[in-house]
Amino acid sequence: EVGAVVAAETEEIAEEALKLIAVEWEVLPFVLDPVEAMKPGAPIIHPEITKTNILPKESVGGDDIFVNRGDIDKSFAEADVIVEDISIHHNATQASLDNWCCLVDWTKDKLTLRSNSYETDQSRMHISQMLGLPVHKVRVISSYVGGQFGRGDTGDQPFFLFTALLSKKTGCPVKFKHTRRESFHDSRQPAIYTGKLGAKRDGTITSMYFKSIGNAGAYADHTMFALKFAPTEITEVAFAHIPNIKMESYGVYTNKLPACMMRGVGNSQFNLIFGHVVDMLAEKLGMDPIDLAIKNFGHEWGSRPDKSLVAVLTAGAEKIGWREKRRKPGADKGARKRGVGFSFHPAWHAEWQETRRGEIQVGITLNTDCTVILEAPTVETGTGSNTCNVLGCAEALGFLGIALDDIHWSHVVDTETSMKDCVQTDSAVSYLQSEVIAHAAKDLKNRLIEKAAIVMNQKAEDLDIADGRVVSKGLGGMTVRELMNHGDLTPLVIRKSKVPNTEKTGVPYIATFSEVEVDTDTGKVDIIRIVVVNDCGTVMFASGAEAQQIGGQCIGVGETLTEEIIYDRETGIPLNFNWIDYKIPTMADMPDIDPVLLEVWKGAGEYGACGIGEGTVTCTPRSVLNAIYNAIGVRINDIPVKPEKVLKALGKA
16 A cells, blocks of 8 residues: 655655655554455455455456356266365466666646556556546657566556656656565465366266355455456367356455466466366376366367367377376385376467457558568567567568568557557467558558559559569569659558457467476475477467477466465565565576477468467466376375475375
8 A cells, every 4th residue: 555655856865755754554453365354253355345355246257156057066966976176376476577667757738658567558548547637648658678477467557646646746757666575566366266077987077166266365456357257268168068067256355465467367277276176087087187188178169170189288298208207196116206297278369369459550661772660569578579570570571572680670669659559468469460460561562563553554453572573464573672762752651450350260278297306305396397388370480489488487387386475474464575585486496398389270360370478387387286296196286385385295294
């Protein structure tokens, strides 16, 4: 909570001024655990909203039971085999290395914001609404920023606002920057999941039940979106052939940090329970979990046969040495035991899932010397999507005969001069913008042919462009550069808008395979190797995609083994808002990682691609937990898996 804000000429003066402000805080009872918060007599966080701490369904997310297909009770009663268990996903934070900062200049009636947020249009809209300014009086500029991992989606507009108000009051530009401690202001949605599967003896799954209790923290933010949206999409695609499914979810206010957006939103939490009960069911049936997965989820869906899951699991199993290394759980001799595990998930970033974005806009400017300026507005956060766009542009403009270095991507996103910002979320920017770039390139070619027809006094249908030359069915021809230098030397500008393609074309899959070694004397878990497999339809930028796969494992490994926000149980105060006590992995902590890219599934549109950036994180925690079980023969379903949890599971603590 913000008690007071101060502006001064130097940071040191501002800090001294803050010390002179006395704020009286009323100390209230607190509750950190969502299950405790739901009990009668628990402190009520927002009495004006709910008397039970449970988020009201009518305003955030709809009905508590959000999927209800078939007759779940009857199907479980008739099942030959049933497994049921829980998993607990904790409150890791995005751990962006750069702190939030902004510079606001509110002069007269015009507000200009420069920030390291990757959401320019959204920030402009929020500032306009909250400060009562017309949209054209708000300008937001952003350029190169650090990795965000969902941080920009988490309600950081307040510090823009009070910085703006200070600028207006002082008549000067005002800079604001979070401290490291202040940057720990939200986390992934912690969730307690119950999962239950029913199946026939041949392994056919007939019943699925999932229930989540989400720790919303002090404010709801995206909790219900994460815990309902992702499972709903998965139900529609990967679970399309399961006849009986029930899912319910409850968001609960506590005094923890607000639960917000983070890479792999909702899917990481759901996969922790989904991959668990699938592994349990396979063991109870005496099946290899890969065979069980393919039997139930490697099906046809939509308009095309879906071979993605078979390819993904086959590639991952071969790479990790699944058949050779997998053994009876706990069978390894000695104190140090090894095991392998995997988990799989729908990739969930196909184009048809991005229709809520609305139109995607790009611009191509062809200069008179045949160099190109590409406008594909999205803030550069290091994901590689903008490199991918330049590569896609070069391919689409191949008829010009230009080199990659002839294309300049305009890296500054400015709401006053740019088109609509395609926000760096949903792992979708690369293929969404490249798709529109391809259409813009076709328009550019048609415009050039129209111009050439006039200059060459020929019919447009008799002309074509290849290798930088306008060629004619008749006699003659000219280079595109000669054509562009004809007349008034005006660059040719193409602006293109397009909504995402809604054709549904099956399910692309992802999987992570892990090999671990567990020291049963100390409880320490070492991840030896990770194989991450993504079927992305079309590999548009191979080294960039592999970088996503490898980099994503840093988040996955950290969430699984070490990262956790720790609270003082006596006061409710967070204790480790720093890089010493909040332990993200360093390069020295990372295992060997083998990235595998496949092109089996094909989506709609020019490239038939899907995003992979967030999906690379989704399956890592569960794959490691399944590998730990294979090593020691005892299941641990609460992350992070610190040594004391292993020793407790083994009965040694």
